[in-house]
Amino acid sequence: MTRPTRKLTTILAADVVGFSKLMDQHEELTLKNLKTCRDIVDPIITEYGGRIFHTAGDSVIAEFASPVSSVEAAIEFQQILADRNKNVPEESQITFRVGIHLDDVIIEGDNIYGNGVNVAARLESICEPGCILVSRFVQEKIEKRIQLTINSLGKSELKNIEGEFSIFQINPAQDGETTTPPAAAPVAAKKEAPPTPEIINTKPRLLVLPFRNLNNDEENEYLVDGIVEDIITEFSMIHSIEIISRHTAFNFKGKEINSQQITSELGVNFIATGSIRSAGNRIRISVELTDAATESALWSERFDRMMEDVFEIQDEIVRKVIVALVGQLEIASLARAKRKPTENLSSYEFLLRGKENHHKFSKEGVVEGLQMFDKSIDADPENAQAYAWKVCTLGQGMFAGYLEEPVEDLFEEAQKTLQKALDINPNDFECHRMFCEIYKSFEDFEKAELHGRKAYEMNPNDPRIVNGFGEYLLLTGDTEKGVELMIKAYELDPNGKGDSNSNKRLGDIVFACYVHGEFEKSLEYAEKIEKLTTNAWLAKIASLSALGKADDKEKEMNKFLESNADFSMEDHISKFHFQDKSVNEKMIQLLN
Helix, strand or coil, X not given: CCCCEEEEEEEEEEEECCHHHHHHHCHHHHHHHHHHHHHHHHHHHXXXXXXXXXXXXXXXXXXXXXXXXXXXXXXXXXXXXHHHHHCCCHHHCCCEEEEEEXXXXXXXXXXXXXXXXXXXXXXXXXXXXXXXXXXXXXXXXXXXXXXXXXXXXXXXXXXXXXXXXXXXXXXXXXXXXXXXXXXXXXXXXCCCCCCCCCCCCCCCEEEXXXXXXXXXXXXXXXXXXXXXXXXXHHHCCCCCCEECCHHHHHHHCCCCCCHHHHHHHHCXXXXXXXXXXXXXXXXXXXXXXXXXXXXXXXXXXXXXXXXXXXXXXXXXXXXXXXXXXXXXXXXXXXXXXXXXXXXXXXXXXXXXXXXXXXXXXCHHHHHHHHHHHHHHHHXXXXXXXXXXXXXXXXXXXXXXXXXXXXXXXXXXXXXXXXXXXXXXXXCCHHXXXXXXXXXXXXXXXXXXXXXXHHHHHHCCCCHHHHHHHHXXXXXXXXXXXXXXXXXXXXXXXXXXXXXXXXXXXHHHHHHHHHHHCCHHHHHHHHCCCCCCCHHHHHHHHHHHHHCCCHHHHHHHHHHHHHHCCCCCHHHHHHCCCCCCCHHHHHHHHHHC
């Protein structure tokens, strides 16, 4: 029996407005007009790389690899159909409405199922005639890549779909005209006033201000604004923060900045500023993050690059800035949370305290961390990341023996908690990263792949996600790709080379190269590490053994045992979660 294929893809759902009524009034004419319109719609979908699945009656379901292509296809056929309607009698006019969503689906032969299909269909059902409704996940991908206006319609509950969805409308026929939310959708009717600093936000709020163009020339302005737009767009995908929109941010362009005024007006916690200067074929970008309340600098970095390919430069800077800023935001938020009495903490701040305890890797840290995550959930039962981190900490407690409850009970609790997180937010890449880690520990490789791949497809520039998925590939036998991703994760990480996190990533590469059979390469990477991790040290010794360097192996083993007197090599290696257990056995043989 063929296993169904899961994939992250873009679903387009379209159907004819008032089709039943048209059929009642002019059955033969309506069928003729429908065929004419489908002869327009179907080839355009195919031309833009879409695959049509269902074409029952007046409806169309298609999937696209690219959100941009799906929206461009919808815009094109909606514009052509609108022009057609202007030139035919009213009874021959056919109008489509379209919903588009990005999500995980199951493809089985000529059938497609899953949440992505359901959400796209619900969006289509509340769409204005002739328009296109897209979810936030699609809007984030297309925002700077299409020429038409994208109007936010706020949040809406979709029939038989859990949670609220941010929805956006594109009107191909009348671009720029503001349209009220569809009556069928319970969308917020008005904007709420921005919170003041006295209001406790559940998430830190960040404003990225337009960068200064130090060249003072119009030619360089596009690069400056483009980089800032990319940063804002990437931040909008991070669920642990709130990002002020590009439109609001660019209202401050060219103006003198008053941090206190901005804090008062927008309720922001952090402000990112920067500058760009280009000279010949070189470009320098400086970025600084400040605490809005104290105006103290939290982080800054300067990037000097060659400008041979401006788009690659933008991508690299965005990757590094995003990861570094998110880390600093969390550090600063945790520092603020520690200054508050526990009864005043928000769900997000309890989450930060829980994560801090999780990273202590101790019994006390696990117990305290679980308490913090439970309090985070009590404060906000819809905080998906609190559930995910709770499971991660349960896993740490189980495998390290820190928790007294039976493993079976802990495992059952972890599974229920995982499912709760997934029910709350099936598109949180941080949650999927956590799920991948847990399922690797449980050696449920099918689920580990599902969640690891989804996280990687949603955010391929987060070094934690890249490294974690690389580890999954290593554990399941695709060692070449696993090594490749672990090296990529090291290159993506903005931390200074030589710090503890950098050493850990290098240690992962040392171990991965050993597993892949690249023993010389494993030793080369080992030389770059100031302090070897346990697994990297064992991989170095095993690589020396595999290369027949007996004397070097013995010296290195003696050094290792001096530092790890009570270490049981067999117990440690037996806990490696390789799908093929002969990998564990081979390493034990090489180390003996």
